[in-house]
Amino acid sequence: MARRDAIAATMLLLFAALAASESARLLPFGVVRNPGPGFFPWWVSLALGLLALVQLGNTFLGRQALRPSGEGERFLKVLGVLAVLTGYALALDTVGYPIATFVLVLFMLRVTEPHPWPLALGIALLAAGGSYVLFALWLAVPLPAGLLAR
């Protein structure tokens, strides 16, 4: 847990340093009587950096609050879903909503809990088709039809 907290605090510290340097590089700081666009982000970056240091300090001094036990057994499933979600976002326009959604739902049903193929296929078809009819045809959301439109 302490290692995990240290990683999070270090990431925040790095992000704060990056934000402060980008504020200074890109935005005029102004003066106190007339603060510029870089004034606020710079001070907030500094505050974030200090808070990250406090967390790092707490981690090393062992002052972290007690917490519920972690879960990590199904992490690979989450990674799989994330990969498919990324693919979904990238392919939505070209492949189209119905096919992309069918693949996404099928993957989630098979990977998160191994539902039988016929059930998974049926639900995926229903989810993709039903939601397309509901949103695109009924509620007039212009969802991309993609390959099915050709």
Add this chain to the structure above:
Amino acid sequence: MDLLGSLASGFAVAVTPVNLLYCFLGALVGTAIGVLPGLGPPATIALLLPVTYGMPPASAIILLAGIFYGAMYGGSTTSILLNIPGEAASVVTCIDGYQMARQGRAGLALAVSAIGSFVAGTLGIIGLMLLAPPLATFALKFGAAENAALLLLGLMMVGYLGGGSMAKGLSMAALGLLLGTVGLDPIMGSPRFTYGLFKLSEGFEFVIVAMGLFGIGEALVNIERSVKPEILKAKIRGLLGSGQEWRSASAPMARGSLIGFLIGVLPGGGAVISSFVTYALEKKLSRHPERFGKGALEGVAAPEAANNAAATSSFIPLLTLGIPGNASIALIFAALLIHGIRPGPLLIQQRPEIFWGLIASMYLGNLMLLILNLPLIRFWVRLLQVPYPLLAPFIVVFVLVGAYSVNNNPTDVGFTVIFGVLGYLMRKFEFEPAPLVLAMILGPQLEASLRRALIYSRGDFLVFVERPIAATLLALAVLMVLSPLIRRSLGRRFGAIMGPVSPAPPSATAPIGPRADRGERT
């Protein structure tokens, strides 16, 4: 217009067939998501936000508010019957509610919870109705310095009261403030951190961020956790209980309502904290504290009343000061902005139909919830049998369609996934998403007020301490920041003689599942 006249005009808005339908739908959806562990009110409101774009503003707010306070009713059902809190605010109800169910008193626990919620909700609405107009009038006196101090205090309180580590809560608030700076500068209108991308010139779309953090983030965490509910097979009977039992529950209900109302007004306070505070108080006040944890009726009545009163009173800072106190209220804030309505001191004067329509709909919604919760209890129990892995793909699809429909742009789907990953990582590293979301909304206001105050005072920082309201608010903010140090120093002195009084409130990132209520720690 007097109070009753205003309320009557509100009822004229709320009882139109369309608004009655939305109020009912809000209460229904709210109860359902309250019952279902793994889908919280912020995620649901974010999910349904795009659906409200085409609605009249009053209807949209009535629907979304119904989801929020409806979830408080539904959350207790799973706590009592399954020992799984549907909502973080119902964690404490598990302690005695589940014990009551095991003793064959599930019916009474559910009835006390529903009636307590109704009483507290109604008292909360009366408080909201009485307190909001004078507070809004007072807030009209605020200048840039007072606004900046108030917003700063709000952010500190969210970090302080949000549960978990204060440094983590404030870090997320700082991260939210930084994300809020992307887009156009609020004073000069020049682009910041856009890196030449036109899409970023309007900043990160708040709805997209919320959908990612709460919708996708929550779904990913739940996929990992996979909670399988085991429903208590006992028959639900004895809803009415005895006169003696109701008498013993009435005082805790009243105390829970009052404390919940007061805590709910504070930004970051809300339903979760109030339920824990009232539980601890009831245990202290009881002549038989040893009954707590073994099925004490007061242990159900007080927290359930408190979380409902807090849910109602958390609308006060939003509607009077324009400050959302929790993530769900922040999303309702966003919905109002999308409809061209700025919540704040002028809302009651400029858009009375929104304010009074919402108040009136809350009275009706509370009644609907009472009807929905008690006679339909068997239906809600059955809903629990839908396994989460079957529900998750539908939630994800809804979120993605919602994200797409914001601008009809696939890039938004990509941003939602990115924020979903951030939301998942935040939960894994035990950071609260709520302060980030609130800070993102409040950031541009805070920056504009801060810079304006400095411009008007020609760079004199004393402007924040010379004005009494600003000075008081800032002093409170400083006290919040220093509170861990004060607590630690007091703890060293008195730690040896003070024992634990109550269970610790859970953080929003803590698992809502069988383990959460047993308070397992590593």
